[in-house]
Amino acid sequence: QETVCIFGTGDFGRSLGLRLLQSGYNVVYGSRDPKNSLLLPKGSKVMAHAAAACEAHVIFVAVQREHYGFLKSLASTLAGKVLIDVSNNLRRGLYPESNAEYLSSLVPGATVVKAFNTISAWALQSGGLDANRQVLICGDRADAKQQVVDIAQSLGFTVLDRGSLRAAAELEDLPLQLFPLWRLPFCIAFCLTAFIFFYALTRDVIYERVTNGKDNAFRIMISLANRVFPIVSLVMLALCYLPGALAGFLQLYNGTKYRRFPDWLDRWMLCRKQLGLLALAFGFLHVLYTLVIPIRYYVRYRINVYVISLVKDNKTYEFDNTVAWRHDAYISMGILGFGLFVLLGITSLPSVSNSLNWREFSFVQSKLGYMTLLLCTAHTFLYGWDKFLRTSSYRWWMPPSYMLSLVVPCVVLILKLILIMPCVDRKVTRIRQGWE
Amino acid sequence: QETVCIFGTGDFGRSLGLRLLQSGYNVVYGSRDPKNSLLLPKGSKVMAHAAAACEAHVIFVAVQREHYGFLKSLASTLAGKVLIDVSNNLRRGLYPESNAEYLSSLVPGATVVKAFNTISAWALQSGGLDANRQVLICGDRADAKQQVVDIAQSLGFTVLDRGSLRAAAELEDLPLQLFPLWRLPFCIAFCLTAFIFFYALTRDVIYERVTNGKDNAFRIMISLANRVFPIVSLVMLALCYLPGALAGFLQLYNGTKYRRFPDWLDRWMLCRKQLGLLALAFGFLHVLYTLVIPIRYYVRYRINVYVISLVKDNKTYEFDNTVAWRHDAYISMGILGFGLFVLLGITSLPSVSNSLNWREFSFVQSKLGYMTLLLCTAHTFLYGWDKFLRTSSYRWWMPPSYMLSLVVPCVVLILKLILIMPCVDRKVTRIRQGWE
Amino acid sequence: QETVCIFGTGDFGRSLGLRLLQSGYNVVYGSRDPKNSLLLPKGSKVMAHAAAACEAHVIFVAVQREHYGFLKSLASTLAGKVLIDVSNNLRRGLYPESNAEYLSSLVPGATVVKAFNTISAWALQSGGLDANRQVLICGDRADAKQQVVDIAQSLGFTVLDRGSLRAAAELEDLPLQLFPLWRLPFCIAFCLTAFIFFYALTRDVIYERVTNGKDNAFRIMISLANRVFPIVSLVMLALCYLPGALAGFLQLYNGTKYRRFPDWLDRWMLCRKQLGLLALAFGFLHVLYTLVIPIRYYVRYRINVYVISLVKDNKTYEFDNTVAWRHDAYISMGILGFGLFVLLGITSLPSVSNSLNWREFSFVQSKLGYMTLLLCTAHTFLYGWDKFLRTSSYRWWMPPSYMLSLVVPCVVLILKLILIMPCVDRKVTRIRQGWE
Ligand SMILES: Cc1cc2nc3c(=O)[nH]c(=O)nc-3n(C[C@H](O)[C@H](O)[C@H](O)COP(=O)(O)OP(=O)(O)OC[C@H]3O[C@@H](n4cnc5c(N)ncnc54)[C@H](O)[C@@H]3O)c2cc1C
Ligand SMILES: Cc1cc2nc3c(=O)[nH]c(=O)nc-3n(C[C@H](O)[C@H](O)[C@H](O)COP(=O)(O)OP(=O)(O)OC[C@H]3O[C@@H](n4cnc5c(N)ncnc54)[C@H](O)[C@@H]3O)c2cc1C
Ligand SMILES: Cc1cc2nc3c(=O)[nH]c(=O)nc-3n(C[C@H](O)[C@H](O)[C@H](O)COP(=O)(O)OP(=O)(O)OC[C@H]3O[C@@H](n4cnc5c(N)ncnc54)[C@H](O)[C@@H]3O)c2cc1C
Ligand SMILES: NC(=O)c1ccc[n+]([C@@H]2O[C@H](COP(=O)([O-])OP(=O)(O)OC[C@H]3O[C@@H](n4cnc5c(N)ncnc54)[C@H](OP(=O)(O)O)[C@@H]3O)[C@@H](O)[C@H]2O)c1
Ligand SMILES: NC(=O)c1ccc[n+]([C@@H]2O[C@H](COP(=O)([O-])OP(=O)(O)OC[C@H]3O[C@@H](n4cnc5c(N)ncnc54)[C@H](OP(=O)(O)O)[C@@H]3O)[C@@H](O)[C@H]2O)c1
Ligand SMILES: NC(=O)c1ccc[n+]([C@@H]2O[C@H](COP(=O)([O-])OP(=O)(O)OC[C@H]3O[C@@H](n4cnc5c(N)ncnc54)[C@H](OP(=O)(O)O)[C@@H]3O)[C@@H](O)[C@H]2O)c1
Ligand SMILES: CCCCCCCCCCCCCCCC(=O)OC[C@H](COP(=O)(O)O)OC(=O)CCCCCCCCCCCCCCC
Ligand SMILES: CCCCCCCCCCCCCCCC(=O)OC[C@H](COP(=O)(O)O)OC(=O)CCCCCCCCCCCCCCC
Ligand SMILES: CCCCCCCCCCCCCCCC(=O)OC[C@H](COP(=O)(O)O)OC(=O)CCCCCCCCCCCCCCC
Ligand code: HEM
Ligand code: HEM
Ligand code: HEM
Structure with missing residues (x-):
């Protein structure tokens, strides 16, 4: 001893x-x-x-x-x-x-x-x-x-x-060290949140105040939060799949996988996990904020006032089949997207990811990840529907905030679409396997 | 070196x-x-x-x-x-x-x-x-x-x-390998989902169309989904506890634990974890689909139309104490069952299950698992209540889908009830401890 | 070999x-x-x-x-x-x-x-x-x-x-062993639940029965549950941060960290994790019970009756801006608090806590933990608002149950406030680093 x-x-x-x-x-x-x-x-x-x-x-x-x-x-x-x-x-x-x-x-x-x-x-x-x-x-x-x-x-x-x-x-x-890898994603999340918040504040509260003199400020607590959080979530989800697509194009351009990626791309790729988890956190908040909608005083008030007005004015109240379809469809997409989102989160727990082999892990993270992005983007598209055609949506020339949120996801999905076209895919695969 | x-x-x-x-x-x-x-x-x-x-x-x-x-x-x-x-x-x-x-x-x-x-x-x-x-x-x-x-x-x-x-x-x-153990549970889930979907489609949409000429197709997105998912969840949860009960009876019949189980039972027992987790995923979707009910356009429309009709027809609107009890009771059971369900999920995370000893793990998985099954079955029973007595529930002789979902859980619960009767339990315990 | x-x-x-x-x-x-x-x-x-x-x-x-x-x-x-x-x-x-x-x-x-x-x-x-x-x-x-x-x-x-x-x-x-560390927290949870349940039962059901002869018993299933669970959650969350604060004062009093804590404090500190996780479970149930509120039969009935009465009596229906603010604010606090609560839960999964260094872990558990407590306490305060001023709230001299739940959290927050005042903080830090 x-x-x-x-x-x-x-x-x-x-x-x-x-x-x-x-x-x-x-x-x-x-x-x-x-x-x-x-x-x-x-x-x-x-x-x-x-x-x-x-x-x-x-x-x-x-x-x-x-x-x-x-x-x-x-x-x-x-x-x-x-x-x-x-x-x-x-x-x-x-x-x-x-x-x-x-x-x-x-x-x-x-x-x-x-x-x-x-x-x-x-x-x-x-x-x-x-x-x-x-x-x-x-x-x-x-x-x-x-x-x-x-x-x-x-x-x-x-x-x-x-x-x-x-x-x-x-x-x-x-x-x-205090979360070194989370620093960059946090900055991105913070800046995005601040930007979207002020954008939505201008459109929803200040505009209303200036043009109609109505005080809508109480909407900050929930309505605005529920505008900011989902948008940040969607954009960050897309940002998390963008570097992979860029890397693919870069490798196509270079013709080899052995050329180093530029530094910013490398750093970006290393913090995708953190970007994704933050996106999940924001998505989680969006879901909670959405689910409390019907217990809000304001919403109950609005619905009641609407019903009363219908009764008093003796208007007929038509059921719109298209709206029913569209509404149910976008909510359903949201739920499925969120389900997959949570699944991505669960598989990134260290103990779960350790018990998966490489092929399984990238099946979930890459294939199902793109599926998540697709569902969430579709959710937002269907939510907006034809709003972008109505001029009333452009207050002070500012488009509705949901439209901003669609830019990055669409870019990512299009890039991915190109990369999985058979001809391109074959070439990329060849490069990545080191067959030169 | x-x-x-x-x-x-x-x-x-x-x-x-x-x-x-x-x-x-x-x-x-x-x-x-x-x-x-x-x-x-x-x-x-x-x-x-x-x-x-x-x-x-x-x-x-x-x-x-x-x-x-x-x-x-x-x-x-x-x-x-x-x-x-x-x-x-x-x-x-x-x-x-x-x-x-x-x-x-x-x-x-x-x-x-x-x-x-x-x-x-x-x-x-x-x-x-x-x-x-x-x-x-x-x-x-x-x-x-x-x-x-x-x-x-x-x-x-x-x-x-x-x-x-x-x-x-x-x-x-x-x-x-790509999730080899998940293959069988996935097949089961897929077949069940397809079957229940077409069953419910026939009862809720096609029947309506044929007999009343009403176009209900938009119900597919949420109402039908929220019929299919919980049923699949409940059946799979039951399927996950059925083999344990069968094994008990087989051991009773054999009189020893050293006889090998038939092959199909062995394979079934090995994929119970996967069956259970898939059941949880479907249950999770059920919960989300349930919670969005009040924000659906269709539901709001229905409620408003109802209120308007009440006002116009000047009918009295009675509060039914039994309905209030039953409704609150079934929702409460659902919530508690889901809470335990999530707990089962958490304890099957590798890092959590590793920190439990064998007794703790099987207390949660076996005892609390049966409790979950009991609560979810009770939830469904109370949801259905006396519907099965009303002839209007049998469209084209097809019973409501929730009744189908109750068959397997009831079988499992009855088998378990027999196994825990003191006289049987004593015998099973003796066999399992190798005292012969 | x-x-x-x-x-x-x-x-x-x-x-x-x-x-x-x-x-x-x-x-x-x-x-x-x-x-x-x-x-x-x-x-x-x-x-x-x-x-x-x-x-x-x-x-x-x-x-x-x-x-x-x-x-x-x-x-x-x-x-x-x-x-x-x-x-x-x-x-x-x-x-x-x-x-x-x-x-x-x-x-x-x-x-x-x-x-x-x-x-x-x-x-x-x-x-x-x-x-x-x-x-x-x-x-x-x-x-x-x-x-x-x-x-x-x-x-x-x-x-x-x-x-x-x-x-x-x-x-x-x-x-x-069967969950030895969970025993004490379970006892606390059980006693608290029983006490609050009977307290609320007396105030909400028995009182109503005795004074108005109304049968409210169906409220037990959800309304009462949703009174008991959040209160237990909040109190247990506070109990989980109380020993840390007491330890701080004890160290100040002793002037050294090498004096052993009294036995009860030691035992209490060792089961804080379990206290916290149980608090999370109760909070989780509170959230689910809250989110199902709008689909309850009783709630729909109440709202409909209210609207009908508004129409019939031809009353004006005023929008109260303060109520809208307050209502949205308390719900928002609840959501953010719950989000952090879940985050605390996630970081206490063994595999996640293992991948954090000591500083990161205590940042989350201690700093964000107090933030959670603060948000949840604010949520409850705003929920109650000026209820405590109205005499109608004191049935049989019993204050509303939410007021009871605020005692321990407020004590903890005040103690913490004292401990982080610069002069005290400096002294505590010195003691804890062993510089005497
Ligand atoms: C909720 C959530 C959780 C997440 N958790 C995780 C997680 O735990 N871990 C994680 O890594 N990501 C995580 N992510 C991020 C993301 O899902 C994954 O990074 C995902 O694998 C990206 O898929 P991809 O197809 O875009 O990229 P990749 O699968 O990386 O594909 C990009 C291609 O680039 C090539 N490539 C990549 N890196 C290099 C390199 N260094 N040199 C040469 N070639 C390279 C590869 O050949 C690869 O085919 C998470 C995302 C979300 C939303
Ligand atoms: C959300 C969720 C998560 C789940 N996670 C898991 C998980 O992580 N791991 C897991 O295993 N299950 C998991 N399950 C499945 C299920 O909960 C467990 O398998 C549970 O232990 C079954 O309990 P039981 O009492 O029916 O069976 P058991 O506890 O297995 O009892 C059956 C009896 O059969 C006997 N027996 C079993 N196997 C043999 C054998 N090979 N030879 C001889 N005798 C045998 C034993 O003596 C035992 O008493 C999960 C289920 C759900 C719903
Ligand atoms: C959902 C949830 C999950 C939780 N998970 C966990 C978990 O996984 N692990 C966990 O530990 N807690 C957990 N907790 C409990 C709680 O969050 C932590 O214990 C937290 O660190 C308490 O913070 P504190 O600042 O009050 O106490 P501490 O950070 O302990 O600070 C108290 C002070 O007392 C001093 N001190 C403490 N112990 C001793 C000692 N033995 N000798 C001398 N001085 C001492 C220290 O110097 C310390 O500064 C959880 C709580 C919740 C709500
Ligand atoms: N990547 C993984 O995660 C992983 C995991 C487990 C197992 N593996 C296995 O490890 C092996 C290498 O994988 P890898 O990912 O490193 O592949 P890689 O990046 O394509 O590297 C292969 C290396 O092999 C050498 N090589 C290529 N063609 C050659 C030839 N014609 N003759 C001699 N050498 C040649 C090259 O090195 P030089 O230019 O220096 O000669 C090249 O760098 C494979 O068998 C793979 O299955 C890989
Ligand atoms: N199972 C577990 O998970 C586990 C975990 C930790 C510790 N243990 C311990 O391991 C030991 C064995 O457990 P087990 O689950 O393997 O039990 P088991 O399945 O009942 O096996 C016991 C074995 O002991 C032998 N045996 C039985 N009666 C005997 C007798 N009268 N004289 C001599 N040998 C006899 C038999 O082997 P032969 O027919 O070949 O003689 C029998 O197969 C126990 O002490 C148990 O506490 C088990
Ligand atoms: N605590 C942790 O979790 C942790 C983790 C990693 C690394 N460390 C490192 O471990 C070391 C000790 O940490 P600790 O937490 O144990 O600190 P501590 O509790 O303050 O103990 C320090 C010990 O050093 C001795 N000491 C103090 N002043 C001294 C002096 N002037 N001359 C000689 N010895 C003196 C004392 O022992 P005697 O009274 O017996 O002389 C005292 O008990 C530190 O360097 C720390 O960075 C600590
Ligand atoms: C549309 C899909 C919806 C998904 C919804 C998520 C619910 C849970 C689904 C579980 C799927 C696990 C996949 C694991 C991959 C794998 O192979 O994983 C393999 C590993 C290792 O298995 P072995 O130990 O058997 O090798 O298994 C696991 O790690 C099991 C993970 C269990 C995770 C359960 C966590 C539950 C937490 C609660 C979340 C939901 C809360 C909702 C509150 C409202
Ligand atoms: C009716 C019950 C409702 C349950 C609801 C679930 C909420 C969380 C309950 C935690 C219970 C943990 C039991 C662990 C068993 C054990 O002894 O576990 C022991 C282990 C090991 O402990 P040691 O490391 O101290 O040895 O502890 C743990 O692993 C802690 C697990 C923490 C899990 C928290 C996960 C939170 C994830 C979020 C889920 C909810 C999201 C909801 C969104 C809407
Ligand atoms: C206000 C905040 C709201 C938070 C809401 C929680 C959502 C998820 C947030 C993830 C944050 C993880 C922090 C990890 C800390 C860390 O550094 O952790 C570091 C570790 C280790 O990382 P490395 O392996 O890279 O070293 O990373 C992780 O362990 C990742 C944990 C992923 C956890 C996802 C779990 C999802 C479960 C589902 C819960 C929600 C269900 C809701 C249903 C309705
Ligand atoms: C359970 C899952 C979900 C449900 C029920 C849901 C529901 C909703 C609802 C009701 C709205 C309209 C909000 C309003 O009227 O203000 C909405 C908007 C939106 N959702 Fe979701 N959603 C879900 C998940 C997601 C996820 C996972 C994402 C993306 C990551 C997402 C992104 C968006 C976006 C970007 C908007 C537009 C926000 C705006 O500009 O107002 N949703 N969602
Ligand atoms: C938070 C928890 C839960 C809540 C609030 C809840 C609520 C509901 C509601 C409101 C319905 C009626 C749906 C409708 O009208 O179409 C329902 C049906 C049902 N639930 Fe749940 N539930 C919960 C959890 C569960 C769980 C965990 C299971 C089983 C695993 C389950 C199984 C069922 C089944 C089988 C039905 C009948 C479906 C049908 O035929 O329409 N529920 N639940
Ligand atoms: C998503 C998050 C949350 C939401 C939407 C929420 C919502 C609500 C609502 C609507 C009420 C009023 C219930 C009623 O009218 O009976 C309430 C009460 C309450 N909440 Fe929360 N809450 C959340 C999270 C929390 C958390 C995490 C805690 C504490 C740990 C908490 C503690 C309380 C307390 C103590 C009450 C008062 C209960 C009473 O006496 O009736 N809440 N919450």
């Missing part, structure tokens, strides 16, 4: 120690105050730092970087040992060099390995299966790294080697 | 090389064109095939099977080496023998191991945790396989040995 | 044998009836128990504890071997000592290791990736344990050592 030393009896040190003990290691803590061992896992020993260091060859430094100072005085004891730096910083760019390199400069005789910083104390404690299970490590000496790999593997983690200690800065950045 | 050779600098070769480098291997590429190494991972070397082969004992052949020809000329250089065949085909049955066996016949001096073909290049690149993590291997020599196992494990994959090289054909089929 | 022996050819023995064969082991079964090997995996051998035991050093005992008796007679053959006890019991507390310890007492010469009992036969068969992948082991001798660890790892499982054989009782309890 190997002995491992841990400096620092804080949250991380304690959780790590417990886990090491469970996996059959002996654990020795190095602490400023060896008496105070109340919360430490049973079976571990606590000593002063120097004494603890002597007991083991591998030492975890579970102390904040700010307090590394005391290690300098231990430099001679630590010479020849493997120091594992697990530390993170509170913000990026706090220090010029990475914590691991700083540690290495403090104790030049020891070999420093950066590892475990992406694992939270909580993850260590709750068993490891339930939290990020990948330990990233880096360091300059292969044998020291191997020892850390062995420990990590016996704790049940998988290990990914990221190279020399120079990579430490990168590893220290990882836990500070 | 071991050196590994990769033939082919395509998508797969590059991704694999990058991953190998990250895990601490040296990587040497063999390429037709050693100059063109622009896209290759940093740290790797590129040479002609023969030169590269000399550098390593293990060689990945990341080239399409169509181009294996060139390996023949390298046969002497490759003698004694381990060749890993990662290739897949575009369709099944393209070639008489598997790619791996073909490779083995081309280079008889080398040991061929089939592996990694189920892992996509993308999965290799994006870190492995996020895609199928199981590497299936097969091969004729244990020591060669062990070397591949070691490599796969250090890349963070788990390995499943599938035996001798004859299994290669099977492994090559895996990535070509 | 190592040989492993399995006693017992039941479900577990067969599945385990198949898996061992696939991973490259030789498998020998020990059975009472070596002839009857119909269902056994191909490639394995079957013998009498004694003969089988001689072939291997490691023996799995895949037999129910009730039948361990026969092992006593084999004691001499088994001396020096490693016996792996995989057994579970049907209920807790059936026997005074654990099965593994009983086995050890039967065959004192052998080394007993408890392992694999948490893995179901089905999980072994279906590949291991898709079921609980963690093998818990315990035993008194390190070398024997190491052999079991090796086997488990080559089958693709991760291993967690739980110490000496005395831990066996604990391991045998695990598969018998």
